[in-house]
Amino acid sequence: MEIINGYLSRYDKLLILIIVILSMIMIVYPFIDAYFKNDINQRAQIYIQDSSNKITKIKISDTYQPEPIIIEVEGPIGISIIEAHQGRVRLKEAPVKDPAKICEKTGWISKSGPSIICVPNRISIWIENSDSEIDAVSW
């Protein structure tokens, strides 16, 4: 640690500090934002956007059934299987050709805020609290 310290100039440390503070703000801000407008969940909808920008909506209240809702979405590299159940949604199975399967590892999401994004197959899944005009771009 002391060796690294010897090589750093004062401006280097300032740069590190600015980046840490900036990313902390960017991490914390969405949670505070979601906390203050958290009128739970009855009108919330799951949004699934595929590679042709077609958006499929599912009401959260429809997912409280014994059987999970399974949706198959076709993208550039194959078919992704999406499962919605008990107020949560996940990407159950990524196509075989997906190299890292990052979207599959994201797991379940149940609130607006986090989202499942599959860059190779161009699919994104997120939850919005109402069907107002305010969309993901607004925050």
Add this chain to the structure above:
Amino acid sequence: MNTKKIVIVALLVGLGIVLHIVENMLALSFVIPGAKLGLANISNLLGLLLFGFLAGLEILLLRIFLGSILAGTFMTVNFYLSLSGGILGYIIMALLFYYFKDKFSIIGVSIGGSVFHNVGQVLTAFLIISNAAIFYYLPYLMLLALPTGIGIGLVVLLTLKYLPHELKGVEI
């Protein structure tokens, strides 16, 4: 001197390609999805410091094109991500190095490069998928870019110390 420079640039390109491929095996996906060490940046940062802006850019572009052809990711999403991130990070490194040379050390230059590498990648991913939710990843990637940037900067700094004098060519 000219022949010597060509040979050393070629060696740096080769080094970069090897690091590019090794880096793909060492993905830090278990920490944050999509995170990488940025080892391949060693070669173009060395090129920038030894031979100036154009040589470094040459090393960067050759490394990304040849490396992705060899790794089988040419013209895929991975290729566009590393191309955009690489170019933005390199421009920031060159700006920091030429205009703030007295303020930032090589480690600071490397940190700026690795942070903006991630910014460029996230911007490209946003253009591909057109969903702003991907910016949630950015702060985590930026935080992880700090230790990797410091590490790469240290590697380059210590490497420069051990290079023989006639290799350095231009003043550092």
